[in-house]
Amino acid sequence: MLDIIKHVHHTPRTLMTAETNALPLSIRDLKFTYRIREQAAIENINLDLHPGELMLVAGASGSGKTTLMRCINGLIPRSYRGKLEGDMRLFGQSLADLTMAELSQQVGTLLQDPERQIVASYVVNEVAFGLENLGLPREEILPRVDEALDYLNIGYLRDRETFSLSGGEKQKVALAGVLAMRPRILILDEPLASLDPASAFEALELFRHLADEGISIMLVEHRVDDVLAIKPDSVFYMENGREMYKGAPDGLMAVADYHRIKLPAEYVLQRARSEAPSVFTPAVGENNGAGPQLLAQFKNVTFRYDKDLPNVLQDVSFDIHTGDIIAILGPNGAGKSTLVKHALGLLKPTSGEVLLQGESTRTKTVAQAAHTVGYVFQNPGQMLFAPTVQEELAFGPKNLRMDAATVTTNVDWAIETVNMEEYRESPPLALSYGQQKRVSIAAILAMRSRLLMMDEPTAGQDYWNYRAFMDSILQMPGFGAVIFITHDVDLALVYANRILLLADGQLAADGPPAKVMADEALLRRCRVLPTSLLHLNLKHLPQTGRLMRAEELAHAIG
Amino acid sequence: MKDSNMWSFGTRQVVYAAIGAALYGVFSWATNFIPLPSVGNVTFRPAVVIPAFFGVAFGPLVGFLAGGIGNVLGDFLSGWGFFWNWSLGNGLMGLIPGLMAASVVSFKDRGTITKAIMYAIGGVVVGMLFASLTEMFTSGIDISTALVGYFTPAAIGNAIVIAVLLPIVMVAYDAVAARSGR
Amino acid sequence: MLVTWKYRPRGTFLDSLDPRSRWITSFLILFAMVPIWHPYVMVGYFCLSMTQFFLSRLTWQETKRVWFFIIFLIVIVIGLNAIITGRGGPGEIQRLEPHVLWERSFNILGATWTPNITVEKIGFGITQMFRMMGTAVLFFIIPWTIDPSKYGVTFSGMGIPYRFAFSMDLAFRFVPTLARDFATTVDSQRARGYEVERLEGGLITQIRRVAPLIVPVVMNAIVNGEDITNAMDLRCFGQDKRTWIGKLQYRTRDYFWIGIGVAVFLGALYLNWGLNLENFFVPTWFYGLFGVVP
Ligand SMILES: Nc1ncnc2c1ncn2[C@@H]1O[C@H](COP(=O)(O)OP(=O)(O)OP(=O)(O)O)[C@@H](O)[C@H]1O
Ligand SMILES: Nc1ncnc2c1ncn2[C@@H]1O[C@H](COP(=O)(O)OP(=O)(O)OP(=O)(O)O)[C@@H](O)[C@H]1O
Ligand SMILES: [Mg+2]
């Protein structure tokens, strides 16, 4: 392998003296192997970043995107140990020669979850954090904090507690904390993960704007389709730690596998024509033709968390029947999670009623309701505790006091259903995120509930994984109805047969996807943005009669 | 990455000390709402496993701060006020198990777990003894009262909780540690 | 489960002090009292602490929980102390001739145990009560009267290395998040049929039953800690010198407040070694209350 070509400097190591016309970033033959792995996480990476360039870095889960970013921002090799080879230059200077302090004033990094990078209790302190660490005088820090806040138009948040901010606000505050250090390169690692579509789009426009002002940006994102809307200058596409494509965005469509990353629907349509049609037949609500039965009823549900707080749900009424596959859409903070928790009785309505198979949740304990309703929380890490997958899955059935034989049968069935047999004896906490997600679903499946509810089942997983996962759940026999909350419009469009739109705690729409999604004004009011797949579907709706995935559409319209 | 010196205190230790403290504070406070097992006048507070575990996993200083600051936070949240000597005692409950942190190879190894429990119970004894004995000087009780009134119930309750919960938490952490490769 | 800190600004004199002077004076007064057992001095100590309590303008509503707690504890501990030996920490009471008011012998497994109540013990118990109350009141007001966002700067300003001080700030930052995570975990286990309220089985089983609640929260927090560490490293945490933008400044009133602490401390030293007034004694009038002639 190549040795690091040490660049010997005789000038002082400050960046002021760096070659003025050197590229912001240039990487040659980069390779990195984590200390505990045999195989290199990334290999043979070559790239150049120009001033004001917005580069999209794409690739499936595990393809090495985060590892590459860690090499650039210096966490590798300073915090993560392993074998680093190759040459990286920042404005002509070798990265290896810079200290963390010098480096982080040039390269700012925004991580995936703002919740996990905010370190201060108040917004001012958060934005000032980096400058405080550099030991700048107080008189210099405060104006720079205000400047960063004003630049993002969030001056009004200055004295707020960081805990009380919404997801989108948290993200802007975290960004302000990075911008206050005046970086010339910005690294954004999946910054859109937990935002509603409209907030995600606003964030993207902001990144575009930053690039136009001269900051070079590397944006890591699975949602290629969404990022293309802001016209990135270039794309770097990785597979298995290697570069697969580098260049203008258009060229990506030809090389990238549309099964693995989400490309704009038009391209998928073109390319899927030449492939065999995929078969997908949901099994939800199959009851030998007995017709739909009523499973649950929301009757004028109004709810607030505390008598001093405003209503979070306002007069919400709807019924759930067998055979329903319901997607709940709506902006951050609309009350989606709150609504779903009512079905299980985790929350009881302030006024109104929720009936589960005819009985009010007020008269039942949560444990009793759990016989009927299975609720999968968003983050699997928040429920896994057992030393083996098998014990984890047995927890629910045992709580419901099923007898030992039933517990065993149910656990076996659930493990098989999510395809995790080989992990039966593994500790769930040691599994990857996607596997943990499957275990958390299986833990609910093992309780044999009729009604399955999932809060953002696909967040944090790549396109390939979440498609496979949704396909298998919905083709699984045994559920009367499935409800999922999502921010992904395409997910709702492809899988649901009914859509609930929630905005400000009120039900803005309830109906079949083809009807609800056709009303663009309504969608935008609920901060749901139409996607390329939706546009394409609506165009062909008269011909197809319903919404479908792009692959299917390709064959339906011939 | 394992630090060569168990007394070093870098960013990672700053963060885990804070997380341990916040967890200890929150669990102490949350158990105000959850019924706890008790026998006689000994109430079992599951939260005390936190400083011991953070000591074992991240070293003596992290354990000390997790216990010390955590106890302050728990008292602040519950509205018990501030009792400095008990907070220091809780700090010792985390510091002493931390003395074995450097020797941990695997968190699910039986020998390691047994050793951790011994150290943690040693920490309980020293920590609670410290807090009880300082009460002699600040409240003017005599040593047998300090031992019967303060030390014995606190130490017994905490030691039993640790013996039961520390192995569970360590085994769980073993799986998590396997996943992150620093 | 939303957590709330007890602090809110009340516009009092105490609020306007630099937190450092609050800490310094509190500890000066505490240490001043350690060697002293003189009953009248203890009453004085108690009054001093109560003065600070009144300056804080805390209401009974806000603090009744801690008052009940302290009084309960004091009654138990003083009672226990009186029954067991009646001595103070350094053995104060043994120098005095006991005047027994009540005494009884018990035969426990062959050994005789003779608890008694003496005038001295009662007098000592009362002195002890003032001492314990004084100490408790001196410190328990802290969460209500010092802004949680100031602890980091305060400790760093008192010479504690900034990394330790920052841990304190960071811990405050994590509390609401982890309280919410804990609530989420409780909810997700309840969704799996777990009943939080159910206490059943033996002691060990009961303690083990909290594992499904605490293990996920702890492990999740540890996993997230990795990102937090990275985020801090990426913003240069750990340089030699650090600025805190929250500014603390001693003003005249702080020197005055620390002056009080110093005066009490020196005064106590003088009482102790200059005037030899540190020892416990029972005033003659107190014997009179029980019709006993010393
Ligand atoms: N801290 C680590 N220690 C050891 N191996 C790691 C570590 N982080 C990542 N890896 C491994 O390196 C490879 C690349 O992972 P990386 O996180 O860079 O992928 P990614 O493209 O960012 O994936 P995702 O989209 O899921 O975030 C994977 O095989 C992963 O298991
Ligand atoms: N435990 C709680 N106590 C008080 N307020 C809460 C609580 N949980 C949620 N809220 C508030 O209720 C509102 C609705 O929250 P909810 O979590 O139901 O929204 P959501 O639609 O699921 O949002 P997201 O898309 O971000 O998950 C928000 O304003 C939120 O701040
Ligand atoms: Mg990644």
Ligand SMILES: [Mg+2]
């Ligand atoms: Mg939600």
